Amino acid sequence: MKRSDLTGVGLFVLAAAAILLLPRFVSDFRAQQFAYVGIYFIALLGLNVLTGYTGLISLGHGAFMAIGGYTTAILVSDQGLKLGSHTFSADVKDIWTIPLAGLVAGLIGFAFGFPALRLTGLYLALATFAIAVAMPGLLKYDRFEQFTGGGGGINLFESDARTRPLETTDPITFETVAEPIRFLGVEISSFNEWLYYLSWALALVMLAIAWFLLRGRTGRSFRAIRDSELAAASSGVNLATYKTLAFGISAFYAGVAGSLLAIATTFVNPDTYPITLSIFLLVGVVVGGLGSLWPLVFGAIFIQFLPLWAQEVSKAQGAPAVVYGVILILVMIMLPGGAAGLIRRLHSLTSRGYHRGR
Amino acid sequence: MAEFFQQVVAGLATGSIFAALALALVLIHRATGVINFAQGEMAMFTTYIAWTLIENHGVNEWLAFGLTLVIAFGLGLGLQRVVIRPIERAPLLTTVIVTIGLVLIFNGLASLIWSAEVRAFPSPFPNDTWEIGGVAISQQDVGTFLTVLVLVALLWAFFQFTKVGLALRASALNPDASRLVGVRVGWMLAIGWGLAAMLGAAAGMLTAPTVFLDPNMMQAVLIYAFAAAVLGGIDSPFGAVAGGLMLGVGLNLIGTYIDFVGAGLRLPVALLIILVVLLVKPSGLFGKPITRRV
Numbered sequence: 322m323k324r325s326d327l328t329g330v331g332l333f334v335l336a337a338a339a340i341l342l343l344p345r346f347v348s349d350f351r352a353q354q355f356a357y358v359g360i361y362f363i364a365l366l367g368l369n370v371l372t373g374y375t376g377l378i379s380l381g382h383g384a385f386m387a388i389g390g391y392t393t394a395i396l397v398s399d400q401g402l403k404l405g406s407h408t409f410s411a412d413v414k415d416i417w418t419i420p421l422a423g424l425v426a427g428l429i430g431f432a433f434g435f436p437a438l439r440l441t442g443l444y445l446a447l448a449t450f451a452i453a454v455a456m457p458g459l460l461k462y463d464r465f466e467q468f469t470g471g472g473g474g475i476n477l478f479e480s481d482a483r484t485r486p487l488e489t490t491d492p493i494t495f496e497t498v499a500e501p502i503r504f505l506g507v508e509i510s511s512f513n514e515w516l517y518y519l520s521w522a523l524a525l526v527m528l529a530i531a532w533f534l535l536r537g538r539t540g541r542s543f544r545a546i547r548d549s550e551l552a553a554a555s556s557g558v559n560l561a562t563y564k565t566l567a568f569g570i571s572a573f574y575a576g577v578a579g580s581l582l583a584i585a586t587t588f589v590n591p592d593t594y595p596i597t598l599s600i601f602l603l604v605g606v607v608v609g610g611l612g613s614l615w616p617l618v619f620g621a622i623f624i625q626f627l628p629l630w631a632q633e634v635s636k637a638q639g640a641p642a643v644v645y646g647v648i649l650i651l652v653m654i655m656l657p658g659g660a661a662g663l664i665r666r667l668h669s670l671t672s673r674g675y676h677r678g679r
Numbered sequence: 680m681a682e683f684f685q686q687v688v689a690g691l692a693t694g695s696i697f698a699a700l701a702l703a704l705v706l707i708h709r710a711t712g713v714i715n716f717a718q719g720e721m722a723m724f725t726t727y728i729a730w731t732l733i734e735n736h737g738v739n740e741w742l743a744f745g746l747t748l749v750i751a752f753g754l755g756l757g758l759q760r761v762v763i764r765p766i767e768r769a770p771l772l773t774t775v776i777v778t779i780g781l782v783l784i785f786n787g788l789a790s791l792i793w794s795a796e797v798r799a800f801p802s803p804f805p806n807d808t809w810e811i812g813g814v815a816i817s818q819q820d821v822g823t824f825l826t827v828l829v830l831v832a833l834l835w836a837f838f839q840f841t842k843v844g845l846a847l848r849a850s851a852l853n854p855d856a857s858r859l860v861g862v863r864v865g866w867m868l869a870i871g872w873g874l875a876a877m878l879g880a881a882a883g884m885l886t887a888p889t890v891f892l893d894p895n896m897m898q899a900v901l902i903y904a905f906a907a908a909v910l911g912g913i914d915s916p917f918g919a920v921a922g923g924l925m926l927g928v929g930l931n932l933i934g935t936y937i938d939f940v941g942a943g944l945r946l947p948v949a950l951l952i953i954l955v956v957l958l959v960k961p962s963g964l965f966g967k968p969i970t971r972r973v
Contacts, residue, residue, distance in 0.1 A: 378772070436954070439961045443714055447909040448954055454902065455947035462944070600716075600779060607776045638795060639894070642787030649780035650762060657769030 326536075333529070336615075340521045344514050353513040353585075354625060359520035360581045361621035365605045366524075366531050366614065367574020372603070373611035374535060375567040376547030378442070381449030382575045383599035384456040385430055389422035389576030390583035390593060391460070394475040395468055396421065415477065415584050416519065422580035423573045430572020434565030441550075453599040457591035474590025477583060520581050527574060531614055534570070543567055544612075608652060610661020619660035623652075684814045686931040692820035694927020695827035699882040700897075700904035701911070701919035702831065703875035708913055710851040710871045713763075713774045717781035719901030721758075721876050722883035723894060724785045725751040727793050729884050730800055730892055740803040744884060748877050755876025759869040789894040802888035823885045830881055831920055834874065847871060902946070903930075910953050912966020921965060926953075 344352045368382050396418040433452070440448050459465065461472045469475070534540060542563045545553035554560050583589045601624050609620025627648060631641035656663050700718060707715045729747040732738040738746065762781065766773055789795075804822030808815040838844040850857040850867040858864050882904075883897060890896050907926045911918025926949065934945050962968055 436958055439958055441961070443913050444909055444957055444961060444963070447905060448957065451950035451954055454950060458944050458947045604776050604779060607772050611770060611772060637791060639787035639790030642783045643791065646780040646783030646787065649783065650777050653769070653773050653777045653780065654765045657766055657773045
């Protein structure tokens with residue numbers, strides 16, 4: 322292991338500890354907002370694999386999130402989905418649908434990667450945008466209504482499969498008792514805190530996976546494709562394999578994030594994953610830094626909290642949008658490389674002297 | 680058959696609006712490689728200015744139309760100088776994100792200044808129809824189509840026959856070489872933004888009479904224009920116009936003749952068709968095939 326890897330692991334452990342302790346210092350409401358930051362972080366990680374590392378712009382990641390979210394919703398609630406004689410609802414706990422949601426989205430993303438092979442740049446952007454635009458229409462479409470609930474969407478926790486993190490069955494009296502869950506000495510006392518820990522635990526795992534994937538051969542191939550497809554191909558990188566792989570991985574992350582978002586909002590409908598979500602994911606990636614991993618947290622914080630801050634500045638009709646837009650433009654002018662660019666600049670400032678050789 | 684022609688004419692009218700906005704997108708993209716997401720909102724904003732001129736200051740409709748084009752040119756020029764120039768050297772996506780910021784600003788400003796309520800926008804064309812061989816043709820549609828046609832022709836002449844037009848083409852084609860022969864490339868980009876804003880303003884003012892004026896009126900149009908530009912080939916001005924007209928007519932015919940496609944599925948179906956076209960011709964119908972060097 323390289324020394325920089327060791328520092329990486331050390332920082333990762335520190336971050337995990339900080340995340341573990343954070344809910345003790347903030348209100349329940351804030352815990353929920355930070356849970357959303359974790360969810361967006363996962364989605365941004367996925368989008369960055371595609372856009373930042375492989376250089377393929379996607380304006381349609383909201384659609385992959387929708388696929389993940391609807392997978393979870395359909396599996397958890399009673400939508401009559403059957404495999405053989407097995408009905409899924411009522412015995413699938415919501416958190417076990419998260420990897421499934423990721424897989425479904427990932428497979429669809431992988432499949433989408435094949436036609437996308439022919440497209441580059443803005444043409445690809447339009448193709449992905451088309452999915453995001455078409456998705457709400459498809460979800461509302463009459464013939465799928467049985468599964469997707471049409472325009473009304475699906476309420477996840479009507480059925481017995483709902484998550485009850487706070488209720489356990491007492492082994493002696495067989496009565497259901499409300500009891501906080503304890504984990505590593507941390508007491509989880511509310512749905513929001515549970516959501517927070519769930520999304521951040523997953524976010525950390527997904528971050529680690531992304532890091533492992535991207536530091537080796539796969540990551541090198543992705544970056545080679547981004548920098549020059551032709552040069553990559555002539556150096557023996559199989560474009561088709563790696564581009565579809567990037568799409569698959571990216572969509573997997575989006576699916577997981579979408580599934581978490583469905584659990585967090587406790588319902589899904591076509592407007593849970595609007596076109597604007599896809600666009601703001603791209604904003605988050607650029608604000609965090611293209612081709613970076615952990616600095617994407619700042620992108621996630623940006624897209625989660627800036628709308629709220631903007632509303633605190635002024636509630637007049639239209640004013641929050643203006644505030645948001647002005648701040649977004651200022652951030653981009655001052656930090657064209659996003660948070661990661663700033664961190665890199667600070668790093669090169671501090672290590673300019675004797676550290677430089679390393 | 681009468682219905683068919685009626686739909687085609689109506690489609691040409693909406694298509695010409697898509698074409699104007701698509702051409703605006705292509706102008707900016709050719710010069711800088713950026714897709715300006717704010718093109719639609721800039722158009723909406725300038726249309727509000729036209730509305731203010733007509734309703735609050737009693738300016739004649741045609742005069743307001745012309746004045747607004749001039750104002751839009753100034754707006755586009757100014758935006759490029761103030762907002763886009765500082766990030767010229769940043770990655771392309773950064774610039775794209777800045778235009779998303781502009782979308783929010785213009786949309787917010789419009790509701791802040793004029794409130795989000797839906798308003799009627801006067802049309803310079805009479806609300807009558809001509810009967811030609813049993814086909815009712817709306818004068819509004821014909822007027823819209825001809826206005827865009829004239830604007831595009833003027834623009835083409837400007838690019839083709841004036842010195843500034845030549846400089847604009849040169850700096851889009853090869854900025855470094857143009858700089859060497861004394862073209863002020865920075866200002867050419869700004870003029871490009873101004874011209875694009877002008878085309879957008881025209882599209883906005885031609886859209887407003889039929890869909891009414893509100894801060895979100897250009898969002899769907901922008902998606903169609905983007906699709907049209909890509910369909911025609913994002914680097915081809917001719918492709919943008921042709922793509923816009925084809926999309927306008929196509930959408931109308933799909934909506935009329937294919938039963939299961941309701942209003943909700945019109946856009947997805949149109950995009951699907953465009954996707955299929957792109958899979959066959961990856962750089963659009965009229966775009967040059969991309970060749971690359973390592």
